[in-house]
Amino acid sequence: MIEAKGLTKRYGTLTALDALTLNIGPGEVFGFIGPNGAGKSTTMKILACLLTPDAGSATVCGLDVASRGDDIRKVIGYMPDFLGVYDDLTVDEYLQFFAAAFRIERARRKVIVDQVLELTDLSAKKHALVDSLSRGMQQRLGVARVLIHDPKVLLLDEPASGLDPRARIEMRSLLVELGRMGKTLMVSSHILSELAEMCTSIGIIERGKLLYAGSIEDAYARTREAGGHRERIAVRLEEEGCGVREAAARLERDPRVARVVVDEPGRTLAVELNAGSHGHHFVIEALVSVGARIAAFQPEDVKLEDAFLKLTTGALQ
Ligand SMILES: Nc1ncnc2c1ncn2[C@@H]1O[C@H](COP(=O)(O)OP(=O)(O)OP(=O)(O)O)[C@@H](O)[C@H]1O
Ligand SMILES: [Mg+2]
Numbered sequence: 001m002i003e004a005k006g007l008t009k010r011y012g013t014l015t016a017l018d019a020l021t022l023n024i025g026p027g028e029v030f031g032f033i034g035p036n037g038a039g040k041s042t043t044m045k046i047l048a049c050l051l052t053p054d055a056g057s058a059t060v061c062g063l064d065v066a067s068r069g070d071d072i073r074k075v076i077g078y079m080p081d082f083l084g085v086y087d088d089l090t091v092d093e094y095l096q097f098f099a100a101a102f103r104i105e106r107a108r109r110k111v112i113v114d115q116v117l118e119l120t121d122l123s124a125k126k127h128a129l130v131d132s133l134s135r136g137m138q139q140r141l142g143v144a145r146v147l148i149h150d151p152k153v154l155l156l157d158e159p160a161s162g163l164d165p166r167a168r169i170e171m172r173s174l175l176v177e178l179g180r181m182g183k184t185l186m187v188s189s190h191i192l193s194e195l196a197e198m199c200t201s202i203g204i205i206e207r208g209k210l211l212y213a214g215s216i217e218d219a220y221a222r223t224r225e226a227g228g229h230r231e232r233i234a235v236r237l238e239e240e241g242c243g244v245r246e247a248a249a250r251l252e253r254d255p256r257v258a259r260v261v262v263d264e265p266g267r268t269l270a271v272e273l274n275a276g277s278h279g280h281h282f283v284i285e286a287l288v289s290v291g292a293r294i295a296a297f298q299p300e301d302v303k304l305e306d307a308f309l310k311l312t313t314g315a316l317q
Contacts, residue, residue, distance in 0.1 A: 001026045001153060001184040002047060006056035009042050009208075016042045018208035019056065024186060024201070029179040031195035032188040034205035040188040041081055043205070044155045047186070048078035060153055077146025081157040083138055086130040091122060091141060094130050095148065102149040112148060120144040120174060136167025143174060153184045160194050172198055233280055234298040235269040241293035244269055250290045256282060267295075 002024040009017040017039045024030045034040050045051040047060055049069035058065045060072050086094055092113060099109040117123045120140040125133060133141060139159050146154060160171045176198050179185055189195050195202070196216055203213040212219060237244055244267055248260040251271055261270040271283055280299055287294055 001028070002030075002058070002060050002186060004043070004047070004056065004058040007043065007046060007053050007058060008055040009039075009046065009051065009053050016208055017046075017053070020205070020208065020210050021056075022203055022210055022213055024184060026184055027179075027182055028200045029175065029185045029187065029198055031192070031199035031202040032186055032205065033190065033192050033195065033202055034188075035190050037207075038190075038205045039208040040190075040205060041157055042208075044078065044157050044186065044188060048076060048155055049073065050078070074149065075151055076153045076155060077149070077151040078155045079142045079146045079157060079159060081161070083142050089130050090127050091117070091130060091133070092126045094141070095144060098145050099148050104149070116144040116147045119147065119177070121170070134167070136163050136170060139163060139167070139171060140174060143171075143178075147178075151183070154178065154186070156185065156187045158188050158190070160189060168194065231273045231280065232300050233271045233273070233283060234296070234300060235271060235283070235287070235294065236296040237267045237269070237287075238293035238295045239267070242291040246290055247287055247292045250286050251283065254282065254286060 002022070004020055004022050007017050007020040008015065020039070020043060032040050032043070042051065046053050046065060047058055049065050049072050052066070061075050063072050063075075065072060089097070095113045095116065096109055099112055100106075104112060114123070117126055120143055122137060122140055122144060125137060130138070130141065143154075143156065143159060146156075156175070159175070160168045163171060172194075175185060175187060179198070179200075187195060187199070192202070192204075199216060201213070201215050202219065204211045235247075237247060244262050244264055248262045248269055251257045251260050251269070256274055258272040258274045260272070263269075273280065273283075284294065284297065
């Protein structure tokens with residue numbers, strides 16, 4: 001549905017996109033993840049035919065972005081990262097305006113606007129001013145707007161950015177619903193966890209390069225294989241008993257322990273275990289064996305996705 005080959009875009013001396021190749025199949029919900037300045041918006045603007053690449057090519061629904069811009073615009077819905085300001089326009093007027101721009105006949109406009117309002121859960125706000133809506137509602141209105149001409153492909157640039165947790169959940173369920181409707185979605189974010197559960201596949205972009213593309217499951221499997229998934233235990237010792245340095249030295253001798261970070265004044269140890277070192281009872285035994293008295297023992301699961309991000313970032317260095 002979306003194919004990019006060797007896309008390159010330079011701004012002066014800065015290479016914002018560096019030979020980016022990616023493939024998104026029909027019906028996929030593709031999470032496009034990368035930190036600020038990675039090149040997400042640049043890629044999406046090229047796919048939306050708003051920017052011309054310096055090299056490489058791309059097709060959307062089999063149409064070439066270089067020559068079929070007008071046809072592509074009919075089959076895609078592109079939501080930019082910034083909605084714009086619409087003084088004194090109500091939600092209804094705003095959507096009617098875009099329906100007119102898409103040359104939808106006057107008689108059908110009303111029905112379609114009501115449908116997209118329903119889908120984005122904004123029916124109650126139909127006559128409210130756009131500028132009076134909360135950020136979460138404005139973002140959903142942005143989605144409503146790109147749904148008006150019933151596009152097959154949606155390019156949504158950071159639809160969940162700046163939203164509070166509740167608004168983010170609402171946005172996520174809206175995107176899941178669009179996926180269920182059979183639309184192909186490319187959704188960008190700089191936070192993997194924001195998208196992880198709803199995506200069928202993800203791509204990680206950093207400094208203009210695609211570091212990973214594939215399913216979330218493969219990403220996590222790869223992380224586990226690489227030992228990127230580690231368990232960490234926060235330990236605090238009592239004043240009595242052995243000191244934290246001595247305890248750390250004992251733990252560091254164990255091959256199951258990856259590293260130990262000591263905070264002497266706080267009498268705490270952060271013990272990082274190697275992947276596959278099942279259970280952490282041996283840590284307690286080791287501590288007890290050197291006469292440590294344990295005041296607190298708190299295993300923390302290092303998030304798989306954080307580990308995965310570290311892994312892909314490491315690939316660059
Ligand atoms: N019009 C422009 N002129 C000059 N440099 C630009 C322009 N647009 C983007 N850039 C630069 O290109 C790089 C990629 O930008 P882009 O907006 O594609 O990143 P992004 O992944 O969308 O980042 P963000 O998470 O901040 O939205 C950045 O270093 C940015 O500063
Ligand atoms: Mg951006």
